[in-house]
Amino acid sequence: MGVRFLKMAVVYILVGICIGIYMGTTLNFALTSVHAHTNLFGWATLALCGFTYLRFPKAAGSPLAKWHFWLQGIGLPVMLISLTLMAHGYAPNWVTSLKHFGESVAGIGIFVFAVNVFTNIKAMDIHN
Numbered sequence: 001m002g003v004r005f006l007k008m009a010v011v012y013i014l015v016g017i018c019i020g021i022y023m024g025t026t027l028n029f030a031l032t033s034v035h036a037h038t039n040l041f042g043w044a045t046l047a048l049c050g051f052t053y054l055r056f057p058k059a060a061g062s063p064l065a066k067w068h069f070w071l072q073g074i075g076l077p078v079m080l081i082s083l084t085l086m087a088h089g090y091a092p093n094w095v096t097s098l099k100h101f102g103e104s105v106a107g108i109g110i111f112v113f114a115v116n117v118f119t120n121i122k123a124m125d126i127h128n
C-alpha cells in the first residue's frame with residue numbers, strides 16, 4: 001500500500017508543478033489554490049501517508065488502508081477538478097456540490113487514515 005500511495009503522490013507533483021509553471025509563465029494566478037492543494041494535499045500529504053504505510057506494515061495491511069486509498073483516489077481529483085472549474089468562473093450548483101462531495105470524501109479518507117494510525121500503530125512497533 002505504501003508504494004501505491006507514493007506512486008499516486010508522484011502523479012500529483014507532476015501535475016502540480018505543471019500548474020505552477022503555467023501560472024509563472026502566464027502570470028495568471030487564478031489556479032493558486034489548485035496548485036497549492038495538488039502539491040501539498042496530493043504530493044506532500046500522500047507521500048507522507050505512503051512512508052507511514054511502508055514503515056508500519058500492520059497499518060498498511062489493514063482494510064482501513066484500502067478504504068483510505070480509494071477515498072483519497074476518488075475525493076481529491078474530484079475536489080481539484082471542480083476547484084479548477086470554479087477558479088475559471090464556472091460555478092453552477094452542480095460544480096459546487098461536486099466540490100463539496102470531493103472535499104468530504106477526501107476529508108473522510110484522512111479521517112480513516114487517522115483511525116488506522118491510532119488503532120494499528122503502537123509505540124513498540126518502532127523497535128521492530
Ligand code: HEM
Nearest residue numbers: 016017019020021022023024029032035036039040043044
Ligand atoms: C516548478 C515548480 C513550481 C512552480 C513554477 C511554482 C509556482 C508557483 C506560483 C506561480 C504560485 C503563485 C504565487 C502567487 O499567487 O503569488 C505558487 C504558489 C504556491 N506554491 Fe508553487 N510552484 C512550484 C512548485 C511547488 C511545490 C513543489 C510546492 C509544494 C510542495 C508548491 C507550493 C505552493 C503553495 C503552497 C503556493 C500557495 C502559496 C500562497 O498561498 O501564498 N509549489 N507556486
Ligand code: HEM
Nearest residue numbers: 032033034036037040041042044045079102103104106107
Ligand atoms: C478536504 C481538505 C481541504 C479543504 C476543503 C481545504 C480548503 C481550503 C480553502 C477553502 C482554502 C482557501 C483558499 C483560497 O483562499 O483561495 C485553503 C487554502 C490552503 N490550504 Fe487547504 N484544504 C484542505 C486540505 C489541505 C491540506 C491537506 C493542506 C496541506 C497539507 C492544505 C493547505 C492549504 C494551503 C497552503 C492553503 C493556502 C494556499 C492558497 O492560497 O490556496 N489544505 N484550503
